[in-house]
Amino acid sequence: MAEVEDYEIIREGEAEILQLKKNAVFFNPVQVHNRDMSIAVLRAFVAKRKEEHEALANKRNKSHQENKHSETSIQNGEDASTSQPDEMDVVPEKDQSQAQATKTPSWKVTRELKPPLVLEALAASGLRSLRYAREVDGLGKVVALDNDKASVDSCKRNIKFNGASATSKMEAHLVDARVYMLTHPKEFDVVDIDPYGSPSVFLDSAVQAVADGGLLMCTATDMAVLCGTNGEVCYSKYGSYPTKGKYCHEMALRILLASIESHANRYKRYIVPVLSVFMDFYVRVFVRVSTSPSEIKNTPLKLSYIYQCVGCDSFHLQCLGRSISKNSTVKHAPAIGPVVPQECSDCGKKFNVGGPIWSAPIHDQDWVVSTLAGVKSMKDRYPAYNKITSVLTTVSEELHDIPLFFNLHNIAGTVKCTSPSLVMFRSAVLNAGYRISSTHVTPLGVKSDAPWDVIWDIMRCWVKIHPIKEQPHDSPGTTILSKSPTIEVDFSRAGAALSKAQTKKVKRFLPNPERHWGPKVRAGRKITSKHVSLLGPEAINSILNGAVSHEGGNGAAPDKAAPEPEGIKDDEPSTKRQKTGDDEQANEP
Numbered sequence: 382m383a384e385v386e387d388y389e390i391i392r393e394g395e396a397e398i399l400q401l402k403k404n405a406v407f408f409n410p411v412q413v414h415n416r417d418m419s420i421a422v423l424r425a426f427v428a429k430r431k432e433e434h435e436a437l438a439n440k441r442n443k444s445h446q447e448n449k450h451s452e453t454s455i456q457n458g459e460d461a462s463t464s465q466p467d468e469m470d471v472v473p474e475k476d477q478s479q480a481q482a483t484k485t486p487s488w489k490v491t492r493e494l495k496p497p498l499v500l501e502a503l504a505a506s507g508l509r510s511l512r513y514a515r516e517v518d519g520l521g522k523v524v525a526l527d528n529d530k531a532s533v534d535s536c537k538r539n540i541k542f543n544g545a546s547a548t549s550k551m552e553a554h555l556v557d558a559r560v561y562m563l564t565h566p567k568e569f570d571v572v573d574i575d576p577y578g579s580p581s582v583f584l585d586s587a588v589q590a591v592a593d594g595g596l597l598m599c600t601a602t603d604m605a606v607l608c609g610t611n612g613e614v615c616y617s618k619y620g621s622y623p624t625k626g627k628y629c630h631e632m633a634l635r636i637l638l639a640s641i642e643s644h645a646n647r648y649k650r651y652i653v654p655v656l657s658v659f660m661d662f663y664v665r666v667f668v669r670v671s672t673s674p675s676e677i678k679n680t681p682l683k684l685s686y687i688y689q690c691v692g693c694d695s696f697h698l699q700c701l702g703r704s705i706s707k708n709s710t711v712k713h714a715p716a717i718g719p720v721v722p723q724e725c726s727d728c729g730k731k732f733n734v735g736g737p738i739w740s741a742p743i744h745d746q747d748w749v750v751s752t753l754a755g756v757k758s759m760k761d762r763y764p765a766y767n768k769i770t771s772v773l774t775t776v777s778e779e780l781h782d783i784p785l786f787f788n789l790h791n792i793a794g795t796v797k798c799t800s801p802s803l804v805m806f807r808s809a810v811l812n813a814g815y816r817i818s819s820t821h822v823t824p825l826g827v828k829s830d831a832p833w834d835v836i837w838d839i840m841r842c843w844v845k846i847h848p849i850k851e852q853p854h855d856s857p858g859t860t861i862l863s864k865s866p867t868i869e870v871d872f873s874r875a876g877a878a879l880s881k882a883q884t885k886k887v888k889r890f891l892p893n894p895e896r897h898w899g900p901k902v903r904a905g906r907k908i909t910s911k912h913v914s915l916l917g918p919e920a921i922n923s924i925l926n927g928a929v930s931h932e933g934g935n936g937a938a939p940d941k942a943a944p945e946p947e948g949i950k951d952d953e954p955s956t957k958r959q960k961t962g963d964d965e966q967a968n969e970p
């Protein structure tokens with residue numbers, strides 16, 4: 382039996398939890414970024430859902446009004462063509478006289494919008510659910526599940542500890558989340574999956590538990606798997622082969638999305654991603670789930686294999702399907718391929734084939750912009766305000782129709798030259814008539830619709846003015862540079878060489894959240910000398926004590942904005958982190 386002194390109170394946002402000082406129930410303070418981002422998207426979802434319902438109600442009301450008008454016309458012997466009103470949504474107005482007095486129509490849309498039901502399938506202490514229940518207005522019930530008794534006991538204790546605002550809305554159950562989700566099909570407007578490592582075993586049941594038009598939020602922290610340390614393990618979990626490109630964190634997002642879509646398709650359902658982010662040491666996707674047997678025929682158009690050259694940075698996407706329009710009908714067919722020759726036309730080396738990945742947009746710009754605006758309007762309500770605004774800002778500036786990216790320093794490394802500054806490179810691409818953007822994943826990442834021969838022409842022209850030492854004759858860089866550029870590259874500063882956020886000096890990338898950050902050791906797992914040697918005694922103490930900085934009163938380590946280095950040449954704070962037991966576990970087949 383634990384004593385009072387065995388606990389400490391941890392506060393994050395408006396929620397408080399009692400946390401046992403030993404590592405009995407999982408808690409990772411740096412996941413405040415994840416929880417804050419989820420709250421931001423949840424608020425956007427509540428607002429969007431309401432808007433959509435109102436728009437639908439207005440549309441139905443309008444068409445009913447038209448129908449009514451036509452019926453009257455028919456009764457009056459006039460010609461009219463109508464469709465019948467939807468019986469489910471229309472009832473006769475009881476009080477006709479009042480209707481006439483207030484000029485309201487004699488029928489109305491009766492299907493009320495119920496407050497969204499939320500399921501946190503893997504809740505641990507319940508902190509996330511508590512924050513949802515306490516901080517997001519307009520939510521209905523929040524159900525928290527865990528299959529670990531200590532976690533559910535702690536969650537129940539924390540619900541009580543947070544008082545009426547939590548007890549009135551939240552419930553916790555000791556159950557295997559998969560069984561619960563399978564037995565509650567389409568019941569939850571929001572389903573949150575935040576597992577240890579991979580969510581793969583929860584996806585099939587999760588996509589079935591989401592109501593039509595609902596939101597599935599899903600974290601994956603098994604980055605080693607998703608980024609290709611063991612490609613075959615990734616295939617076994619997600620049905621996709623990762624290529625180890627510099628874009629691997631975005632590829633991880635796209636592998637996860639493709640996997641969720643594949644599970645959804647089994648039940649005639651499909652996803653629409655609204656926001657997909659790589660943050661700190663994990664990926665997190667927010668997708669809406671709907672049912673449509675006809676829409677799932679379009680899935681192959683949203684997926685691609687990837688050909689990654691083994692010699693240079695070039696990569697090419699091969700869509701799985703194509704659509705053929707004929708006389709106002711659309712047919713689906715397999716894509717024609719391959720889109721690449723046997724050998725890379727840039728450097729002459731072979732290709733690795735990866736995927737399939739989600740190659741349709743991974744964000745909905747409208748959602749991104751409204752989520753960011755919502756966050757900015759409630760600055761004090763987000764302990765991780767700086768982090769999530771910086772991520773949303775960079776996401777909002779991405780070219781949403783360009784999958785993956787390359788890294789400027791890497792392409793310079795391939796031809797063994799010093800790298801042009803990002804501003805110069807961006808200018809060269811823009812001056813050549815192509816689009817270019819950054820990516821939220823890394824400050825040196827570049828998304829562009831410029832074909833690879835144009836990218837390499839830019840580097841050829843750059844090397845002409847910044848000569849390099851002679852390289853081995855068979856290196857990819859030598860092959861690339863042996864060709865003459867076919868375009869004249871103009872490095873003069875283009876108007877849009879800096880993004881809007883950069884021009885306004887808005888912080889786009891922040892440093893690491895705290896000294897010892899990353900996935901935490903599983904709850905209940907014995908801390909061994911291996912953990913101490915991997916993480917250091919200070920970090921272990923911090924894990925055991927669930928230590929967070931209490932500065933700022935919100936319980937989360939307050940974000941410190943990193944200065945964005947001039948010239949955006951090297952503006953990436955180091956993303957290196959300590960390796961933990963969970964990384965090793967993530968690598969396990």
Ligand SMILES: C[S@@+](CC[C@H](N)C(=O)[O-])C[C@H]1O[C@@H](n2cnc3c(N)ncnc32)[C@H](O)[C@@H]1O
Binds near residue numbers: 408558
């Ligand atoms: C990473 S923790 C969740 C952290 C939590 N979402 C938060 O924000 O603090 C994962 C939790 O999933 C629980 N879990 C693992 N497998 C489960 C299953 N099949 N059903 C329900 N809970 C499970 C574990 O006991 C653990 O508490």
Ligand SMILES: [Zn+2]
Binds near residue numbers: 691857
């Ligand atoms: Zn190549």
